[in-house]
Amino acid sequence: MLLRDATPSDPLTLLRARVHEAEGRGRRAFALFQAVRHQGPLVWVLPSHVPELPMLRGLPEGVGERLHVIRPEGEVDLLWCVEEALRSAPIALVIAEPDKPLSLTAGRRLQLAAEAGRTTGLLLIRAGAGSNATETRWNCEPAASAAADSTLHRWSLNKNKRGTIGIWTLNWNGASPAVHMVSEARQRHEPQGSPR
Template sequence: MQILRDRHLKENDDPLHLLNGRVHEAEGRGRAGFALFQAVRLPGPIIWIILAHDSDRPMPGALPRGVAERLHLIEARSETDLLWAVEESLRARPVGLVIATPEKPISLTAGRRLQLAAEAGGTIGLLLIREGGGSNAAETRWKCEPLSGPADSTRHRWILNKNKKGTIGFHDVSWDGATAAFHLVPPAGERCQPEEPPR
C-alpha cells in the first residue's frame, strides 16, 4: 500500500511512473537504485548498456527478484558506440526498459535522436548521468540520493527537478530493493492523516 504525502494526489496516481516512449535521466549517488526500482516495476526485457571499462555494473546475484532473468548487459567500446546501442535498443519493440551509463554530457542532438528512437519503439529509456551531464531533450530528470532511516528499511530521496509534462518536487521513498512494493514517506515532522470530516 502506498502512503501518499500530497493530498492532491489520488490513490491510483503514481508519481514515480516514467512515461512510455520517452527518455528520462537520473543523477546522484542513488541513480542505480532508481534504475533497479524501475526495472522491477516494468515488464519485458531490460537492456543495460555500459562502457567496457566501467567497473560499476549490475551483478546478477545482487539484483532484485525477476530482474536478472530479463537483463541483457551490453558493453560498448566508446561513448559513440554506447549512444548507438541505446538508440537501437530503444527502437526494439519488445524491450521494456533501456538503461545506459554515459560518461560524457549528452548533446541536444544526441538527446533528440534518443527521444525519436524511444517514440518509435514505445520504449522507456533511462540514462544514468553524471552531475550536470543531462540533455535538454530529456523528458524528466531525477536526482537520487540515499537517506538514513530505520534499520529495517531502505530510504531514498528522489527529486524530480525537470519534467516536461507535469510538476516537479521530491519524494522520500521506502523501498526494500527486492519487490515492486514501496511507500512514500512523509517528510520529518509531517504525518499523513485523514482530513477532518466536514461540519
C-alpha cells in the same frame, strides 16, 4: 505523427516512449526500481571501462533473468546501441550510462528512437551532465534512516516537461516492487503548478 501518452498518475512511473535521466549516488537503485516496474526484456548499456557491475544475487526479483548487459567501447557505439535498443519494440526499458553530456542532437535522436519503438529509456548521468531533450530528470540519493529495517531513498524530480516537480522520500528495500512513501513535513520550494 506523435502519439502523446497521458501523464502517469503515479508520480514515480516514468512516461512511456520517452527518455528520462537520473543522477546522484542512488541512480542505479532508481534504475533497478524502474526495472522492476517494467515487464519485458531489459537492456543495460554499460561502457566496457565502467567497473561497477550489477550483482546478480542482489538484484530485485525477476530482474536478473530479463537483463541484457551490452558493453560497448566508446561514446559513439554506446549511443548507437542505446538508439538501436530503443527502436526495438519488445524491449521494456533501456538503461544506459553515458560518459559525456549528451548533445541536444543526440538527446533528440534518442527521444525519436524511443517514440518509434515505444520503449522507455533511462540515462544514468554524472551530476550536472543532463541534456535539454530529456523528459524528466531525477536526482536520486540514498538517505540515512532512523529505523533499522528501512532503506530510505530521496528521489527528487528536478525537471519535468509535462507536469510538476517534487521530492519523494520512500522506503524501498531493493528486492520487491513494493514501496512505502515516507511522508515528511516540508515547505514548498517550487512555484505552484508551472513546470520548468
